[in-house]
Amino acid sequence: MDGNFISHLLSASLPPGFPFWGLALLAAFLGALCVVGFVSILALVSVWLERKIAGHIQARLGPMRTGGWHGWSQTLADAIKLLTKEDVILRGADPVLFRLAPALVMGSALAMFAVLPFAPGVQFADIDLGVYFLLAVASLTTIGVIMAGWGSNNKWSLYGAMREAAQATSYEIPLALSLIPPILHFGTFSLLSATEQQSGWGGMQWYIFSDAFWVAIPSFFLFFTAALAENKRAPFDLPESESELVAGFHTEYSGLRFAFFFLEEYAAMFAASAVATAYWLGGWNFPGMTFLSTGSLWLPILGALAFLLKAMFLVCVMIWIRWTLPRLRIDQVMTLGWKYLTPLALGIMVAAAGWEAWRASL
């Protein structure tokens, strides 16, 4: 490991005698700031998109007034409102768990962004086990949610937390299994290396268009469905289910702590979409990229744009699904997870393994 783009930039601008630990600390701090800023802006945009898409799906307009142009600053106004709200902690709540839960949830969501390859040369950390790190960190969110539900001293919250526990542990299996076909195809856990293997002038090297498309497409849909459930998005939003549990695990949260849960949802949606983009849809690769010279500054800029566009498209599909399907019952969620997605994921995994073995033997 020789550092990321931030440490490269820093080492070029710092005086020569600067100690390495100082550089590492500074790079980590700046990187964290970048991630927090990026996630905040991302959540602002995604929440606005969610409201606009929800409106138009219901033949409405959505927010139109705040900020002038199509209510673009509605989310900003909401964020300011949340920041100025009173931070309520109930008398019976567990003081430690209640305070720790939003931090854990938010921290795990931010940590996911460390391994995402945004553009050539723009990645905070290229870990060899990148996608496993991502899955492991993503499941920390579940623990945070359970802590929130238990610490709130509220039966609705506890119900939400129990549902989250059941749902998240069930869907982590198909989620991880559906990642195995691309991992076998590219022979790597690193998102960066998988993305690099998909580069080509026309996009036909993307996993979903490759010769293994017949396992790529079903595994993509499986991953997407499991990621929906893992991120508590409708139709799997049982931990929240506002019509029965008020707001599920975050019923008792207000102000900034509530904002953390809100932010985490959109950050996790983007992270799941980004993993799908990196493994199936070619990551930052875009058609015609080979015509640019390798050192060109346009490559990271257009690459980041392509990556963001692909990931945001998947986020929009998640929003589209949310405003299409009604919420499932808990037993239906479990049935779908254990009886349908898990066997299908196992079958696809076996098919992908067979295909890759056959291709390797040629």
Place this chain on the structure above:
Amino acid sequence: MTSSAFSRWWRNLSDGVISTARGMRITLRTFLRKPVTVQYPDEKPDLGGRYRGIHYLEQDLCIYCDACAKACPVDCIEMDATRHGKELEWHAFTLDYNRCMLCELCVYPCPKDCIHQGEEYALVTEDREDMVRDLLTWKGLTEEQKQKVAEVEALKAQRAAGGGE
């Protein structure tokens, strides 16, 4: 037994996928359609032309006959004017919207067809007293009316003088 369970499994799976795709097609179609929202204070909804909103009065046609006030079932119209021969000096023509139920019964008996109900419906006030609306566009005599009254008075005076001879 096992084969039927397996075929049921496949049917459930394909049903789920197909119904999800159908639902998403429907929402996509609505998404692409023009929204029906009317941006209210900026644009007003089309009320269809026969809406019974707040009244307006064509004061120059009104003959102070009190027919609308008599027809009103809740007695909310009150009018006051002084007659100067054929000319009317208006003092008040009030409609109490605290009582008015916008039933349009005042519109039909009008012999001159001068009281109407318009498309304006937003009657918002902070004080109940403001709900009593004066429908007059002017009060007292206009210059034109004063002139006519003066002409008539002059003619009367002339006639009186002529009759005295």
